[in-house]
Amino acid sequence: MWRFLTWRLLQAIPVILAVITITFFLVRAAPGGPFSTEKAVHPQVQAALEAQYRLDQPMIQQYLSYLGDLVQGDLGPSFNFPGRSVNELIFSGLPITAELGLYAMLVAVLIGGLAGVFAALKPNSLQDYVPMSLSMIGICMPSFLLGPLLVLIFGIWLDWLPISGWGNSPGDKVLPSITLGAMYAGYIARLSRSGMLEVLSADYLRTARAKGLPERVVIAKHALRGGLLPVITFLGPAFAGLLSGSFVVETVFQIPGLGRFYIQAAFNRDYTMILGTTTFLAALIVFFNLLSDVIAAWLNPRLRYQFKKAS
């Protein structure tokens, strides 16, 4: 197990390094800098600014000193918000995005998982078709369409829920969480349905039934564990998707989270902010992929055995 973990962690390093390198040079290759405004700035001011942000040094040196700072956990100052560091900005947006992501994930796993298991218990019946059609809607409906439609129906026409903000008025977290989670609920419903269907005909379930366990225990204790495995492996990539999905949801609902900062930074050519958020998000995504692999390995007895043998 430890060997597997270390191996996966070591694999993550080149990925993150690649992300940093590509982003760094991509952003630098862009025409127009953060200080190239229409207003003519005094050359000395320009020079001072460039020196402050190390823009006067050769590219490769900028890159190396950026990496040096990064190792110490410093993402540098923001171009656009003078006096504030990228770290500060990221950590002011992160809790909000994390909370949004968590709720969305809860929506996805609870609704999607229940719908999938429910459908698998009676395949090719109404109990199967209804949740599966709904899941198809969830998958096909882009969040930037679902969000505004939900706002229109529940926020404006019915006037049940607030239409924007985060944590300012009761209930304003409901619509963003559903919007972000709906697509993943759809995927999870389909994954858990096919996973359960496969498991329900497995020999070990026949054994469980044969030894006289009540159906409820058979499903809850034996079938779910195996049947939901594909869902666990899906959670890692799903988190990555949630992060990019939060760009849209945070824009639609005007939530001051990481996604919105990123889009703003991208529009403002805030180099250090773009670099910092990209690096940070990439590290998060790699971490979640790793986590879901480890959990899947831990849940699957066959894989667990392999790791034991290997280590």
Add this chain to the structure above:
Amino acid sequence: MEMPKGVSLWEDASVRLRKNKLAMCGLVFLVVMVLLCLITPWIVPYGYEEQDLRLGASAPSAAHWLGTDIFGRDMLTRILYGGRVSLFVGFIATFVALIIGVTYGAIAGYAGGKVDSIMMRLVDIMYALPFMIFIVLLMVVFGRNLVLLFMAIGAVEWLTMARIVRGQVQNLKQQEFVEAAVSIGQSPFAIIWKHLIPNALGPVIVYTTLTIPNVMLLEAFLSFLGLGIQPPSSSWGLLISYGVESMEEYPWLLIFPGVALALTLFALNFLGDGLRDALDPKASRD
């Protein structure tokens, strides 16, 4: 006595596909949609930029079936023109992904050994990259042009295709007909092109159909954020983002383009699922 007629793989698949009502609905819808978008300039009674400022945003009526936007432009016309762009991007970017993915996967699968493991490692690494973020970045950094959009989207979507094709080729490679082709001295290129790829076509078609909606979604997502298609061109994503701005007063400006996009995505997904069941019965439905 009649000789029993052989049923080819494709006949078999088309029988199975025709039995699938949802997939057939999807197919019919798509064909109609594509045809409508193709002949748009000749069938719409209004110009794409034709404004009627006195009219302003008007609800659906006999003259304007889907209403007009705030400049009094006919929504049906705009949605059809937007569909041209959305579908065009969807098909072309998928085609880019298809070409890269099939070539890459076939080479890796056919070469095998070290070459294969290096090539597939690279794919693994690229899978882990946060591409969505890169695309946003690319569009911001290099301006919003259509060619770059195709390339960026195509570059993301080829990875899964490469994996699928590689797996297929790896299996096929060991079969006798490939051995026979090698023994009569055909070049690796000819073997890949004439013998391996045609036999891997089923999964490729299925996955291509399922890639188109992903690509269209990506384009709409970027256009919605203001990073994709730029006015005066239009796409469904862009129309939706305009619709959101004024949805409180004029909900039809959001709903109609939204319905057009959602139905098309539905149709593509249903067709893709149906094709998978028809061409690749072994593959699991997930």
